Each structure stands twice: as structure tokens, then as C-alpha cells.
Amino acid sequence: MSRWEPGGKRQGQGRSRRVRHRSDVARKPTPTREPDLALDVERLANDGSGIAHAADGRIVFVPGAAPGDRILARVTEARRTLLRAEIIEVLEPGPDRVQPACAAFGRCGGCAWQHIDYPAQVEAKAAILDNALERIGGLDLPGPVVVTPSPEPYEYRGRARLLVQGHRPGYRRAASDDHIAVEDCPVLAAPLRTALRQLIAARPANGEWELALGEADATHPEGVRVLHLDDPEHGGAPLTLRARDHQxxxxxxxxxxxNPLLFDALIEAISNAVGSxxxxxxxxxxxxxxxxxxxxxxxxxxxxxSDAAAVANLQSAAAAAGIEHxxxxxxxxxxxxxxGQPGQYAASLPSxxxxxxxxxxPPRAGLGHAVTTRLCAPGPGRLVYLSCDPATFARDLGHLHEGGWRLQSVAGFDLFPQTPHIEGLAVLVR
Ligand SMILES: C[S@@+](CC[C@H](N)C(=O)[O-])C[C@H]1O[C@@H](n2cnc3c(N)ncnc32)[C@H](O)[C@@H]1O
Structure with missing residues (x-):
């Protein structure tokens, strides 16, 4: 896959020249009375938009903008303190603007950052985590957040949900439920890109599909599972994942x-965090x-x-490995x-x-107040919290901090390059 096109730079390469934004990729604007704006983009927001300020001080969120860009933008939504805008033209590209690798970029809701060089994405994710913890959680961080990058910024994804409509596989359009058909998806691991091409050629049944990459086994000789989620009988055999020395x-x-490229690093970091x-x-x-x-x-x-099928699989994997405790x-x-009982951490635990x-x-919703409150009761001396949502992570860590826990360390893992998602790992001690 070539990522170079005139007028842009590919990830990790030299400075780009003036770039015209793909006007075909923008969603239809809602007319406002606001004049078009010339903006200097300052940084990136949690949702992936670039952040700039209008001359009257209002904050402006612009999807597809990169830090350091000077852009001409059309306002699509105006509120008292906040504007949303879309790029009409990139007047002067920022130092980290690159050419997106995917033809569907800007329409597909899967990736928001293909136009930003990968090292700058990693830096922006550290800042997103840092800001969330300070502003939502009210926490003083023990040090700068270090984010472990994905070893590859493309061809990393070992799992993807597809939406098939009109027998054409695709994804949802950004900020919408609309379907956009794709011909390829360069963030998918190479075997899944091949599986996607085969699925496209097969004109599959409409509905939700999942592509997943695991270990080769009797039912998945290539280690690839193509599953029609609306019809789990179609391809529904369990998939084997390698978790360090286990399956x-x-x-x-x-x-x-x-992101299989980060499995080992994640397991290693969590092992070190929990100790023994x-x-x-x-x-x-x-x-x-x-x-x-x-x-x-x-x-x-x-x-x-909570998922009974997952628990059954955990039990059989432990049994297969001869683990009884x-x-x-x-x-x-x-x-x-x-x-539970006085002196017992939870009623349901073994005596x-x-x-x-x-x-x-936890899932994106985080722990929530009932769980953080319970975790503040007398009990364990250490908490290790892995989170896929900086906002709920920060909220929960803030509650835990108020309840007597001290944040010992925070780290990030970039499981999803080309998107603003970031996984946080925190260790708390009493
Ligand atoms: C982010 S996943 C992590 C799973 C596992 N740690 C892993 O890495 O494969 C979150 C898990 O929490 C489960 N879950 C969601 N809500 C739950 C709840 N209220 N109580 C227990 N488990 C829940 C989901 O079924 C899912 O398996």
C-alpha cells in the first residue's frame, strides 16, 4: 500500500505542501448565519476534532483538522460559547499533517486521525489522558503520562465489526448510523484485509458481521473468523487467542x-502492576x-x-492449563x-x-459510583484499573481518590492508532 500522494506526506515523512481538503468527504453543513472563519488549529480534542478559537474567543471544534493547520472553515453549528465547523480549505498544513491511507477516510466513522503523523497521534493521546485526569478527575498526576505506541500504525487491528447493507460490507459514517461501503480497510491486520476482500466478493447477507484474528486451529485454519452476528450459526465456533503462554x-x-501487536506489552504491564x-x-x-x-x-x-459464555471459556481454559486456583x-x-458481612470485602466472595x-x-461506561464506593471500603491494598475511556476513567479515579486511594502511576497504551481512542492503566494504593 502506497501512502504517498503529491501535496501530502506519508506517516513519518517530511513536511507537506498546501493540501486541499476532500470536499466530498464533508457531511452536508447545516446553514448558520456565522461567517466563514480563518482558524489556527491548536490541539486535538477527545473526539478527534481539532480545537481552535474564533476571534471572539469561542472555542471551535473542527473534524479533520491537525494541530498547526491554518484553515478556512464553515460553521455548521453555533452555540453561545462553542462552534462546530468543517474545513473548506487547509490554507497552511500543520507540521504533522499527512496524507490519509484510506479512500474512505473522512466519511467512515472508524478512523478520525489518518491525516496526522503517528508520533503526533501518540503525543496527543498522552495529552488527552492527562487532561481528562486533571480536569474531570481533579487529580494531580504522579508524573507525565507515557503512552506505549502500537508497533505498527496500520494493519494492527485483530477485530472489527462491519455493517453490511445492500450486500456491501462497510462501516458506519462518522457521527451517524448511515452505512458507507468500503473496498478495503488499511488498519485491519493483513489476514483480515484479505478476509474483507473475500467477503466483499461474496456479497454477504445484510446485517452485522465481525472479522477476528486469532490462532490457527481446526475450525480456523488461517486463524481468521468471519462471523455473521445476526446469524451466529454462520462461523460461530470459538476463536483461540494467545495470551502470553496461555490460550x-x-x-x-x-x-x-x-490489537494483537500489543498483547504481550499489555499483559506484561498488568502483571507488573498487580505484583504477586x-x-x-x-x-x-x-x-x-x-x-x-x-x-x-x-x-x-x-x-x-457477567457474560456466562466467557466465564465457561475461562473455566475450560484454566482446566486445560491444569490451573485449579x-x-x-x-x-x-x-x-x-x-x-457483605462485616470484615468481608464482598458478600459473594468465598469466606x-x-x-x-x-x-x-470494565467496558467504556467504567465502574460507576456504586462500584467505586464499594472499592473504598476497607479491603485490598492495591487497585489496578485498565480503562478504554478517558472520561469515565478520570471520573472513577476521582471518586476513588476522594475515598482514600492515592494514584501511584498512570500509563497509556495505543491499541487503536488512527483513532483518538486510548487505553489507560492506573495503579492506586491506600
Ligand atoms: C473491556 S472487556 C474486558 C474483558 C477482559 N478483561 C479481556 O481483556 O478480555 C469488559 C468485560 O466486562 C464484562 N461486563 C460488562 N459489564 C459488566 C458488569 N456489569 N459486571 C460484570 N462484567 C461486566 C463484559 O462482558 C466484558 O467481558
Whole structure:
């Protein structure tokens, strides 16, 4: 795949010249009375937009803008303190503006940052995490947030959801449910790009599909699972993922980490963060992607997960590995951690199971107040929190801090290059 086009630079290469924004990629503007604006783009927002300020001081969010760009922009939404605008023309590109690799960039909602050089994306993600923790969580950070980059900025994704309409695979348009058909997707791992091309040629049934990459096994000789989620009988056999020295099974539609290039780094960081000891409580454990690699560090582990199929897979993976000291439970964390006996951390835990460490990896909604309140009750001496949403991460860490926990370290992992998403990992001590 060539990423070079005249007038732009590809990721990691020299400065670009004046770039005309793809006017075909912009969504139809809603007319406003605001005049067009010449703006200097300052930095990137959590949603991926560039941030600038209008001459009257109002903050302006501009999708597709890069820091350092000078742009001409049309206002699409005007509020008292805030404007949203779209690029009419990039008058002077910023130092990190590059040529996007994908023909669907700007229309497809999957990637918002292909026009930004990868090192600048990583820097912006550290700033997003840092800002969220300070502004939402009210936290003083123990040091600068360091983000571990993905070893590859493209061809990294081991899992993707597709929307098929009119028998054409695609994704959802940015900020909308509309379908946009694609011919290729350069963030997919190479075997999944091939699978996507084959799916396109097969004119598949309409609905939601999933492409996933795992280990080669009897049902997935190439390690690729192509699943019609509306018809799980179609391709629905569990997929094997390698988790360091272990293997876990991911059921059809079940959660799986999506950047195999960072699996080892993530497991290593979490292993170091939890340390070792007698008793570990793991919340939101999924199919055991972290549980199995952590098993050698603790004498007893209780793993809690609401998805019964994932728990069954965790149990069978542990049994296959000869591990007997993991107790996996199907439960909602909120009810699992409901107040229990005095001196016992949670009513549902085995008697005398007082965890020294709690590791949790919730979905985007985060832990929420009921769970953070419970985690502030007397109990473990260390919390390790892996999060895929900086805003809920910051909110929860703020509650935990108010409840007596001290933030010891925060790190980031860039599981999703070309998007503003960033995974945060925090360690808290009493
Ligand atoms: C981000 S995933 C992490 C899974 C696992 N740690 C992994 O890496 O594969 C979050 C998991 O939390 C589970 N989950 C969501 N809400 C839950 C709840 N209220 N209680 C327990 N588990 C929940 C989901 O089914 C999912 O497996």
C-alpha cells in the first residue's frame, strides 16, 4: 500500500505542501448565519476534532483538522460559547499533517486521525489522558503520562465489526448510523484485509458481521473468523487467542482485545502492576485473557464476569492449563460487590477471601459510583484499573481518590492508532 500522494506526506515523512481538503468527504453543513472563519488549529480534542478559537474567543471544534493547520472553515453549528465547523480549505498544513491511507477516510466513522503523523497521534493521546485526569478527575498526576505506541500504525487491528447493507460490507459514517461501503480497510491486520476482500466478493447477507484474528486451529485454519452476528450459526465456533503462554477461547460475539501487536506489552504491564501475593480479585474478567497469565502470581484468584459464555471459556481454559486456583463467577460486578458481612470485602466472595489486589477492566461506561464506593471500603491494598475511556476513567479515579486511594502511576497504551481512542492503566494504593 502506497501512502504517498503529491501535496501530502506519508506517516513519518517530511513536511507537506498546501493540501486541499476532500470536499466530498464533508457531511452536508447545516446553514448558520456565522461567517466563514480563518482558524489556527491548536490541539486535538477527545473526539478527534481539532480545537481552535474564533476571534471572539469561542472555542471551535473542527473534524479533520491537525494541530498547526491554518484553515478556512464553515460553521455548521453555533452555540453561545462553542462552534462546530468543517474545513473548506487547509490554507497552511500543520507540521504533522499527512496524507490519509484510506479512500474512505473522512466519511467512515472508524478512523478520525489518518491525516496526522503517528508520533503526533501518540503525543496527543498522552495529552488527552492527562487532561481528562486533571480536569474531570481533579487529580494531580504522579508524573507525565507515557503512552506505549502500537508497533505498527496500520494493519494492527485483530477485530472489527462491519455493517453490511445492500450486500456491501462497510462501516458506519462518522457521527451517524448511515452505512458507507468500503473496498478495503488499511488498519485491519493483513489476514483480515484479505478476509474483507473475500467477503466483499461474496456479497454477504445484510446485517452485522465481525472479522477476528486469532490462532490457527481446526475450525480456523488461517486463524481468521468471519462471523455473521445476526446469524451466529454462520462461523460461530470459538476463536483461540494467545495470551502470553496461555490460550483463551472467545465465543461468537464475546469481547476480545483488538490489537494483537500489543498483547504481550499489555499483559506484561498488568502483571507488573498487580505484583504477586495470595489473593487477587479480578472484575470484568472476560474469557480470562489476563486471568490466565496472572495465575502464576497469586495463590487464589476470583474472577467476575457477567457474560456466562466467557466465564465457561475461562473455566475450560484454566482446566486445560491444569490451573485449579481460579474461581470464575458469572455475576454483575455491581451486585457481586454489594455490601457483605462485616470484615468481608464482598458478600459473594468465598469466606475468608480478602483480596490484597483488585484488577479491573470494565467496558467504556467504567465502574460507576456504586462500584467505586464499594472499592473504598476497607479491603485490598492495591487497585489496578485498565480503562478504554478517558472520561469515565478520570471520573472513577476521582471518586476513588476522594475515598482514600492515592494514584501511584498512570500509563497509556495505543491499541487503536488512527483513532483518538486510548487505553489507560492506573495503579492506586491506600
Ligand atoms: C473491556 S472487556 C474486558 C474483558 C477482559 N478483561 C479481556 O481483556 O478480555 C469488559 C468485560 O466486562 C464484562 N461486563 C460488562 N459489564 C459488566 C458488569 N456489569 N459486571 C460484570 N462484567 C461486566 C463484559 O462482558 C466484558 O467481558
Amino acid at each position: 483463551v477461547q472467545i465465543a461468537a460475539g464475546g469481547f476480545a482485545q483488538a 501475593g495470595e489473593r487477587l480479585l479480578e472484575l470484568y474478567a472476560g474469557a480470562g485473557f489476563f486471568t490466565l497469565p496472572l495465575a502464576s502470581r497469586f495463590q487464589q484468584i476470583v474472577a467476575v464476569e 481460579i474461581e470464575a463467577k458469572v455475576a454483575d460486578v455491581e451486585s457481586f460487590l454489594a455490601p 475468608r477471601f480478602t483480596p490484597e489486589v483488585v484488577f479491573m477492566d
